[in-house]
Amino acid sequence: MQVSDKQVIIFGGDPAGIAAAIEQAEAGRRVVLVETSPALGAGRIPQTHLLNGNSTWADPNFEAAKKHPNIRIITNAVVEKASAKDGSYTFRIRRKTGRVDPEKCDGCRECIRVCPINMYDDFNEGIGFRTAIDFFNPDTGDFNIFREDMPVCQATCPANLDIRSYVGNIADGEYAKSLAIIRQNLPFPLAIGRVCPHPCESACNRGYMDEPISICTLKRFVADYEMKNGLTAPVEIPDEFHREKVAIIGAGPAGLSCAYFLGRAGYHSVVFEALAEPGGMFRYGIPEYRLPTPTLMHEINWILSHGAELRCNTRIGRDISYEEIVKQFDAVFIGVGAHKGMKLQIKGEDMEGVVDGVDFLREVNGGKKWPAKGKVIVVGGGNVAMDAARVSWREGFEEVHVLYRRTKKEMPASPWEIDAAEQEGVKFQYLVAPIEVVGNNGKMTGLKCLRMALGEADASGRRRPVPIEGSEFIAEAETLIPAIGQAPDLGFVPDDGRLNISRRNTFVVDKSNYMTNVEGIFSAGDVETGPDIAIRACAGGRKAAEGIVRYLEARRAKG
């Protein structure tokens, strides 16, 4: 038989799926049959056979499909990701844990008698119990241990923290154990416990019943407990370090996470930081009232004790060249973040009085007292805009206004940040877009705006604002802070075009090891993902560290 090189994938191992698989296989195609339950034909059994309980049901196609040379059966599996390109599809399929050896199981059912765990019986829609080890349905046999999958909170967390274990340990009063579990995946429990918008809590199943578990605050509690009681966090590094050294560009969440995990694996690193102090967006992006600097420094000093050396005030391309670093070190990690504010792209944006949101926050967090006077307008609806507005209010502006072109419902900022800003007296103007900065002698006096209405939903699912004709008005203000997004500043990268850079000005990396297209150069954090939450940068830093370790090991093995 002629076997074509085209593969067909069929989802669902019920009689129809099996029949389709055989049809395709007979036609000479290679077939992959994917079934979510542990056995083929488990999902749909003819009602007649169910009522007549003792007869063994078997679809004649069932055995044929199992034996067919062109059919590859993957049971107990789910599709995680699918993508299409040029008429061909790529799927990522994850097999769930199988813990019964089908070769040895003779179906004696003794395991069911002794298993102490009762579970929801999905075959009988919950009328009875199913034990944790059980057959999937009475006719096909096929025993399996039904294990809970990764809990939703852990799956949602970008760093995949083992939340169930560390929260459970806090419940037991085992604070040190809890922290040890967190630190296996994240070196920043103090900082993340304060700033994380905690997507895990939104996913928490307890939320269906009453309220989600306060995962983020619990993490903060356990980390604070250690710090406030003067307990020393253990430093887990090997006795001997390897001789290779890694350069880390950027002492932010990604870079420091990378340094931490490299230290644990026995590699020294040198962390280069352009600004005066380490911390990146933790230090210069997040306001003091959300994350106090002494707390952050406490954590960073501990991270640095994992064999990392910090060199501040060292900007690549100014104080040391990029080429020099690549030459001196065995691997390079780039985690410079996204510190360049996006332009509003309107007239008059270069006037005095206009300052970008991230620049404003960096200056204030760096200790500068802002010459706050009169009114300030913040444009944008994200957390950076909220931070800028709340910091402006603290700096002493008389009035603080936030302009956002959609409504409160569409605002991407965390709801508690919006509430806090409102409480503090920040005034929100919704459905307003800036169109021109107006002023005298290059000095801003006001912002020309346009009112908007909501139209159709766009690609992000949010309704697109459309301008209302003739609704222009001028809002008077001395200061304008645009905070509509950030992008990485890649000025230090030599423009020999060797490093692959995306349209959004981010690095393109291989997600399996976080290596860029250039060997030995790794990247993660905002400079790789674009602006995102801190814990994703931390997670990226960890995965990149793992990639670097594998890379250096492989290089050593080659000699």
Next chain:
Amino acid sequence: MAEQIRIGVFVCNCGSNIAGYLDVKALAEYAKILPHVVFVRENLYTCSENGINEIKAAIKEQGLNRVVVASCTPRTHEPLFRGTCAEAGLNPYLFEMVNIRDQCSWVHMQEKEKGTTKAKDLIRMGVAKAALLKPQEPIQSEMDPRALVIGGGIAGMTAAMALGNRGYEVTLIEKSGELGGLLLKLDKLAPSGADAVAVARKQADLVRRHPNIHLLLSTHIDEVNGYIGHFQVSASTNGSKTQFGTGVIVVATGARVFRPAGLYGYDGEKVITQLELEEVFKSGAFAAKNVVMIQCVGARNDERKYCSRICCMVAIKNAIEIKEKSPETGVKVLYRDIQAYGTENEALLQRAKELGVIFIKYDPARPPRVEAGKVIVHHDLLGREIELPQDLVVLSTPLVAGEDNEAISKLLRVSLDANKFFLEGHVKLKPLDFATDGIYLCGNAHYPATVREAVSQALGAASRASIPLSKGVMSVEPIVSTLVDEDACRGCGLCVALCPYGALEIVRGEKGRKVRVIPVACKGCGICAATCYHHALSVNSYSDAQIGEQIRAFLEESA
């Protein structure tokens, strides 16, 4: 035909210890009416020669087949009364002791009436249990006359030599490729000034040439099964497996020196450990002009609460060596407390002071700070900070438990203490034995020790180990688990998993998989009997029926 149960009860006055607080006459009268009791006698001292003779006479004349003595604690007197029964021809395990002194008269001195009621209950309970007692025979088993020593440091080598010299076949296992352990890294030994490497080499030579010692270098232990007299060991040397039997095991796995990474700017060059200082001595490269030693680095803190004991003498010894090598070099020792126990050590401390070594006490709340070219320490007497010049800082770090301790403790089923050192069977009475029979410990595996201490412990452990070896047979108290209902046992193995002594195993016999008790290994704790859901296992003299009868006897009158 069931034998007729004839119980004799002896109530002891213990002088006035019991009779002074309880109505002993009433107790004796009460005992007479209890079921199966055919003979009661009140003694002034049951344990006196008179009392003993009365028991013997009563067994013979009255045909007693159970004896109950209501007196003091079985901890001191049970062996005596059991012996008495045996002398009179009664199986010693048909004896039961009721403690009406420690548990009654002594703790109820003011309540004669209530105390007497309680004593009646206790006697009733004892009699009820005695009626169900069964005769037992002591258990004997032959010894495998070989020994295993784990660890080829000075302690392990000494123990192996001592056992080998007594004529036993010894296997000595060392995980590294060389004999000598920690000594190989040291320079000179205090207080003799002997060359450490020479001492190790000399002993290693003797071990290598000893006809009774079988040496396995570069070897790891994979598995240990069995019990005293019958251990089965599997080990692998560079991947090739060996198996052998042994009667006893000596654990001499040593300890590691703590590496003070991240403490006091430790870098292995300008800030080094005492061990590294000794390596500098050995290489002849010592050239420092101002040496500052800091004691208790990484010891006696929250993480490692213990004092490593030997580091003070190491520091003193090395300080003297510096002064002798180069008298103009300044040596300052910053300490918390000095451990210089014993006459020789105290003399060395005096000698160091005479040579000009300066000792400065520091407060752990205000630890010294190492800075470029100087060490700053708060001087308690001066009440201010002083600066000490330095071109070499030496940190005295504790010995910490070997990294394999956890693995070995699991293999041997022996305990570790909070710091992962091995835990002896009893602090005072069994300092060289483990709680498990047939396994002994010595040297740094137990706690930081000097060479001299390690050697004396090794000789002691070897001596302890040779006691069962020389007897050739093991005799054990028969208060052990027994498979009382073979048919009930389903061979599930839960008891095997829980047994702390490895005294149970599953064997396949004519009736299928069944548990088998290894009586010589069993200590009679009864975890298995309390766990078996088919009540197939029981503990001799503490069976479910016997304990249940005691409970019923207690509650039958009060209910």
Next chain:
Amino acid sequence: MQYTTDVRLIRLMCTGRVDPTMVAEAFIEGADGIMVVGCHFGDCHYISGNYQARVKMGLASRALGYVGLNAARVAFKQCSSAEGDRFVSHVTTFHDSICEIGPLGSAEKLPLPKLKDRVDTARAALASEKLRWVEGKFTEFQNNGNKYGEKFTEHEMWRTLDTIVIDEIATHGILKEMRKGAASVIELAERLEIAPPAALKYVLALQRRGLVGLAGVDGATPSYRLVERPAKAA
């Protein structure tokens, strides 16, 4: 060093010997409180017996508490053989708390026969192999993890055990009722004071395990009875 005359002592080699069913039996016999006293953790004369005892006593107090007994009647305490004062203080504290609770049945607000019947159901559950396995594996799962190396926290282990206790007590209550004769799910639910849908789940689970079978159908209501288990293959 004096303490109350209300206690009676039973000497055992190790607290690990205390079968949780013995605790239930003592209450059935009429005890007002039971305290198990063993060595300190890490100091067990029998290596790990007190860890076993801790779980066994925790389980006993949970199971007995679930059936309505005041759980404070069960205590697990520790002291070394050299700490007479501590022993006395344990005895005194426990005695005081039992005096406060009052004799068996009074605090529980249940007639004694009914309470004892329920304790007997808990006893059957405590004797069951399911609880024994989880109880036996408790410390191992916590410290070394299961076969797949997954460790569980104290909190998770007790959470699991709690649900098993509830399931097992219901299951053994049903089995005990059925020993008296065939019964419908509604009848069982009434007698055991549990919700009928829950009772149905347990009956169906028992049927699945082959312990219970259909006895007949009365109108539209099926009734169930115990199934004689075939003699175990030797």
